[in-house]
Amino acid sequence: MALFARAPIAPLEYSRTLWMRLWVGAVMVFLYAPLVVLMVFSFNDSKRNVVWRGFTTKYYEKALGNDQLVEALINSLTIAALATLASLVLGTLAAVMLWRFRFPWKGAIDGTISLPIIVPEICLGVAFLMFFAAVGWPTDLVWPFNLGAITIAHITFCFPFVTMVVRSRLASFNREQEEAAKDLGASEAQVFRDVLIPHIKPALVAGALLAFTLSLDDFVITYFTSGPDTITFPVKVYSMVRFSVTPEVNAASTLLIILTVVLTFIALKAQGVKAIAETH
């Protein structure tokens, strides 16, 4: 009788009505089924990746033994780490500038900073291709300096997102705290470090996660800025997908999905689901 003992559905409890549940369930299946199939089939002992032929981990060995793929993954992680660090610094500074100061041309500068979010990736990629060609950017540097061009491009499209997230968090900052700190003798730098930074920390975690995943995710802009020696993971996977659909791609993809999930959960552990969700 447990079925009837439940509280009746209130008018506003839309999420408890049957058809809403079916709808949400169907959308979740739509979003996750392809990824689950991809992950399951990375263990499939079949070259053609169509019919299930038994469990194997040999494609993981193959993927991890593929020097180019591993190198591409290391490149991608290095670029993402560098771009995240730089984006956090630039993004936070920009957010503080726009939040705290009144200055000439503010509207135009504000708009220009968020422009890289709006400009289509393909146009940004083209712009960097032409820019690095025009300035004669050296392409024969040793690792990790050969990743410079890609990292610069990534910082440009990542830091506006950090600015956006940090700025919305700054809106809830009580300036009296800052004044109190100054009254008690704190310098400008101390206020920034000990009062402002702790307040915006959830936004920094969310912004870092966003920047890291955006950088790791990017294919189009990297495709235009990478040279033959600076292949990133998405560019490598792209060429593999174009060539043929093999379980090796599944294995490599599964590893990256797991990395994304782990990163997300680290961020969640640090800040809680709600804080991350709200800053998004």
Place this chain on the structure above:
Amino acid sequence: MAEQDWKTSKRTFAAVSLPTLFWVLLFFLVPMAIVWLYSFGENRGLTDIDISGTLDNYKRATEWLYLTIFGKSFAVAALVTLICLIVGFPVAMAITFASEKWRPWLLLGIMLPFWTNLLIRTYALMMLLGTQGFANKGLGALWEGTSWIKTLVGLQPLPTWEPVQLLFNNFAVVFGLVYVHLPFMVLPLYAALDRLDRSLIEASLDLGAGHFRTIMRIVVPLAAPGIIAGVMITLIPALGAYLTPDLMGGTDSQMIANVIERQFKKANDWPFGAALSFLLIYAMFILIAIQSMRKKVPEVR
């Protein structure tokens, strides 16, 4: 407290503003300016480009072939946005009215695919939609089932199942773009619905309006800014999409981004590619201008 005038503490202002301004100028505005200048140039030899101020590239972009590609990109992006809105709105409603315990997890459920690599998601979809993939097998099973039921009631069975081509056509491009952009739509919709004053919905229901009418007459107008934000956030990247039409589309489903890419890789016609890029950027600006014009309408009334 009001914003501080920059002159009152010039050193702090310089410390926070100069790095950003320098970066934006050097690594965003200068590259964009180069593209803009090149769009008025012409090819001289293989690598030599002469910026001669010619408008030929733009003239060429108005040829019928490129106009149809622009038109088609708009149509595909609009269709994708519409489907995302229809699919995403109930999801956003469900998240908004979910219990405290469930809401963060539902949100996470929507955000996790957004954080997953775009290329991997596209590839996963390609696996599923291939002629040997599960989508085809599922349709095949449905077909066999129908055939079996028909024989059961004494009718002729259906002809044997032929796998349908779900990949490498326009259907695949729209399906793939919806798959990729759905989280973009749901998140701003949720943000708008969450701010809604629930007593207004209750009042509407109390006064005898049905749920559907309440949603259309109360929820949708109040959530309009969020709906428009969701539409823009979906429409703009869908319009400039490169990867999905490239991997999942056929020869006739090229979108504008694919044509631009070709100018830089295979065709090696940088000035024309630059002109097309800037036309795409102008299209974005027009969309955003329309959006900000719409925003002002309620203030006038």
